[in-house]
Amino acid sequence: MEIVGQLQKQFVDFTTSLYREGILDGQFVELQKLQDESTPDFVCELVSEYFQDSEKILTNLTTALQQQVVNFKVVDDHVHQFKGSSSSMGALRVRNMCIAFKSLCEEKNLDGCLRCLQQLKHEFYLVKNKWETLFRLERQILEAGGAVPFVDYRFY
Amino acid sequence: MILLHVIGFGLKVGHLLLILCGWFLSLISLNLLINGGIMTNKISLPHEEGHLWMKMREQISELGCKIHHNYSQYIGSRKVRKNWWRKLLVAWIGLGIISSFSVLWYMSSQSVEKRKETLASMCDERARMLQDQFNVSMNHLQAMSVVVSIFYHGKNPSAIDQRTFARYTDRTAFERPLTSGVAYAVRVLNSEREQFEAQQGWTIKRMDNVEQTPVHEDEYNPADLEPSPVEDEYAPVVFAQDTVSHVISVDMLSGKEDGENVLRARESGKGVLTAPFPLLKTNRLGVILTFAVYKKDLSPDATPTERIQETAGYLGGIFDIESLVEKLLQQLASKQTILVNVYDTSNFSQPISMYGSNTSSDGLRHVSALNFGDPFRKHEMHCRFKQKPPWPWVAITTSVGILIITLLVAQIFHATMNRITKVEDDYHEMMELKKRAEAADIAKSQFLATVSHEIRTPMNGVLGMLHMLMDTYLDETQQDYVRTARESGKALVSLINQVLDQAKIESGKLELEEVSFDLRAILDDVLSLFSGKLQDKRVELAGYVSSKVPSTLVGDPQRFRQIVTNLVGNSIKFTDKGHIFVTVHLGEEVAGLMEVERDPNSTLSGLPVADRTRSMAGFKTFNQEGSPYTSLSSPDNQVNIIVSVEDTGQGIPFEAQARVFNPFMQVGPSISRTHGGTGIGLSISKCLVHLMKGEIGLSSLPQIGSTFTFTAIFTNGGQEVNNQNNFISSEFEGMRALLVDPNPVRAKVSKYHIQRLGIQVEVVSNLNQDFSSLNMLFIEEEVWDKNLGRMDFGISPKVFILSNSVSSTRSIFSAPGVVTPFIVMKPLRASMLAASLQRAMGVGNKEKYRNGELRMLSLNNLLRGRRILVVDDNPVNLKVAAGALKKYGAEVVHAERGKEAISLLTPPHCFDACFMDIQMPEMDGFEATKRIRDTELSINNRIQLGELSVEDYENVSNWHVRIMAMTADVIQATYEECLKCGMDGYVSKPFEAEQLYREVSRFFHTVNDVNP
16 A cells, blocks of 8 residues: 555656646646546547557658648648647647647748747657656556546646 | 099909908818818809809809819829919919009009199199280280370371370289280381481480390490491380380380391281390390281281281380299199299290299109290290109008908918818828727737637636536535635626627627526626625625516526626625615516505615616606506517616716716716726626616615616526426425514515525514424524524524624624524525525535536436537547547547538438537538538428428438537637538537536527427
């Protein structure tokens, strides 16, 4: 039980830091609330779906920005999609980056877009990393026989 | 003459001014009527002024037209126009100067002409007089010649001697005013000389020497003269007037002038004049008039030779011209004004001056011919004015006047043009400012939108947190606080929305929602919103809803709440004692109440209030003839609600009552300092009331209080009026309570709230009752205070004190030795009362009151078993949406493309609703919805026409699937836009339970109605 308590504390601290650093926002809490006994892996599935989708989008974006003549409409569509899924997931920093990216797209600022893409990738891999850590902690808690505590950032 | 000229000129100037005035007027009127095109010039004139005026008017208007044409042509280019009017101004000034000088010239020439005429007439007059007098003298001389002829030559011996002649001539000198002397010379032939000389006793003397060597008068002696040399004939003077007696014996023929004269005289038989010569003795200029005396009467046509032969002698008269003319001029009055010169001009090249100073002959001169009856001699009279011509003051003043008028008009014109330019500049500046202001207005709107959006975002955080807090385990007080905080937060958000709404209301773009709501709950919310504010004031806030008001109404609860909040908030600001009482009735009820006269003292706090009926005096609904409510009550299920907010505040001054509903208008500037607020609330309320097809009115008595009343029309929510089972909570149902309150109005309010919990209430006015069979006892605070210490209720009923303020509750607790009662804080409201009762009675299940779960339960009810299609190109979003809907029990089908959705939603299908993302590649949500609606429409039509059988379409003849837009940006995708392409509503992404509930309840409710 000692281990479980530590893990739970670690989990809470970690989750709290995610909210505090602005990596995640309330939407993720909403998602967690949608998860119940009937759909125990809902969030996990959703996140992996998000990873797949996002990596695809990032590849597409990279390709689109490497074209001789960059079609900014296409870029914008990709970014928009990325923004939509990120905001549904509550990946706040990715979403904000997408918003910045979109405005650069409107300006047709290729250099800015390329820089932004790098930052976007950075943010995405950051949140991916965080989520993976989060789910690992969750699994460890469950394996240790504890209950995953419900953390709502809005109390911090 | 001068006067006439001046008048004529004045008329001309007046005419000119009139033209100018007309021109200015037409210019101004044209400017004024720049768009109208109406010519004010065409105003009909009185007939007598008639034709000329019309002509002038037309000309003026033509001119005006031309000018205006130019003007409007140049209106774009101000610089050109400025130059244009500057040129005009210069031209006008030039014209004025020219005309002024021409007038000066004209008038001075007129005066010169006149002077000339005056001179001429004066000169002529003098000449004529001179001539006349000369003629008179001449005639007399002639007559004398006849006398001489008769008495000297006709008688022998002669009847005349020198003495007779001298005496006669002397005594008749007055007849010849111009002659200084008369002499008679006889003709003596050389042959007769000696005889003659002997007869006379002197020798004939010659004259020429005398002339050549003039001597002094006193030295003059005829005896010194030389005797005349031998000539053919002689003409010695025999008789002479005393004044010229010295010429006796002088031969006239020997004198050069006299000789010629004598010869000419005897040839012509008429008076003959000599050239002027200095007279003997006096040495003054004179002329001699000579008449020949003939021996017998000659016929008028006698030849000169005959005349010479018949000549007997010569009568000469000496005219001293100088003295004579002077004498003459002295007779005339205006002698001083002119100078007269008389010339002998027989020899034209060398005129001989006979009279007058020989001054330089510049300036004005007039020459009058003088005829002295001698054709050989020509005489002229030259007249000049003594003084220089006077300055032509009339001309000068007139021209200066014209110049001044011109300059004044120019000044006016200049000032006008400057003014116009300035006004135009101002206008352009104003336009610029207006543009800027409009831009600023747009910027303001954008700013408001942005800021309110920015505020809403964190406020959503606050609200969400409170929402979460309510889902946690809280005791009743905490729950109430949280609820209040949440409602306040919501009110803040709605206030922000309302600031945005103000713009919408002003542009008429605000639309009301149509959702079902519980009016009583809304009122409770409003009351609890203000309960905090009233804690430190001794003001009782109460709400009462008539039992006839349906529990569920359809309308816009937010707007209704906004109005009530505004009114109550307003009342609270101005009320420091007494009460604020919100009542809700049906229109029909109030119409009945109005007839029953109310006791003015039976109010909530006992203080007098403004009469509510008076605030409704202006309502059309109540002023209609006949029964006003037949039309309002329900063919289409309408409910007319009358809400009154009554306070005992300071009231509104009568003069300010008319304008309290104007935006940003407060009673006085000090009010906003004292009480704050923007003054926008009542204006918004009025607009909202109008949107709800109601009216708002007020009745206020200064220092007594105000009563605001408004009506609003809602639709009945479909449930039965006064449904007894529709209680807030059921655990108190059937319990009995006694309410002790002497004030009937207050008792009614308390009773209403207690009854809402299902408790049977009996009202008594004092404590002298039997409390044994009661579950609870409610006592008004004032009653409790009065009876403090005299109470013994036994143990059976729980005692509740209905209290107004925190401070007074403390005093209750401090009273020792009494049953500790429970305090129920006012304002009373069902949830609060229920919570208090639960705490006191120890009944109830807290978890039941967890709002979130309640809502979730209702969402579950709505969505369970529904088949819902979710369309979104984003798989993550799709999953989230699906997950959320599944959680509420719905069956979810995914589609990633608009086309997919179209094929899935082509009837027959078994979907209850569709949630459609708006921004999708290939085909967006709007387009997909349109196509789905088109397909549905064509199928519906074909079913109706019988082309398709209803059985194939699951017996549904009217296909219309509910489509909800999902959008991340709620502001952008407005409700109207969604409706336009056939959608039924929208939910924001990601899903929020409350919004989802609101939207879903809206149409699944109606779906139930359509397909039960």
